[in-house]
Amino acid sequence: MFGIGGGELFFILIVILMLFGSDKIPEIARTLGKGMAQLKNATNEIKHEIQKGAEESGLDMKSLTGGISEEIASAKESMNQAINPVELQNPVEEIKEEFENLSGPIKRQM
Template structure:
């Protein structure tokens, strides 16, 4: 959680208890919660204003970000193919290999049992 260990978190809680006392902590938490809610509402309002502005200007945010998302997906796919090229072998190649493996198992099965 934010790079804070258990001991550090315990120490922070202890310091807060010593500074404010146990009776003030619920009030502080309530005030922090209200502040976070106001901040979230403000950011949502800013986002909606930006979206309305782009729509009024004739721009569509989905098409603008869609191209970026597609390029990122293509880059990820290319990196995956470069890192592990055997992962994307065509099924036309995999099926005969599996068939040969089964044939070898069928042939060597009786031999293994006799030993």
């Protein structure tokens, strides 16, 4: 969550508790929740207006984004083939199987 670890989050909560006191924290959380809900509603309204305007002008948003998604998927596939050719995958799998076969009897003895 935003690059904040558990210890850091705990420290931030302790500082907030010391600054505002236990009676103000629920009010602050409620205000932040309402603000986040208003922000979410505003972004949803903007998205809806953009889609509505596109439909009125005759643009199909799904076909526009679908073409882009297909191009991105095609580019990812070609990059994966260039970086990890099929010839390298088979030896790795063979080595993995050989290692499992060798370590299997050792694991069973323990």
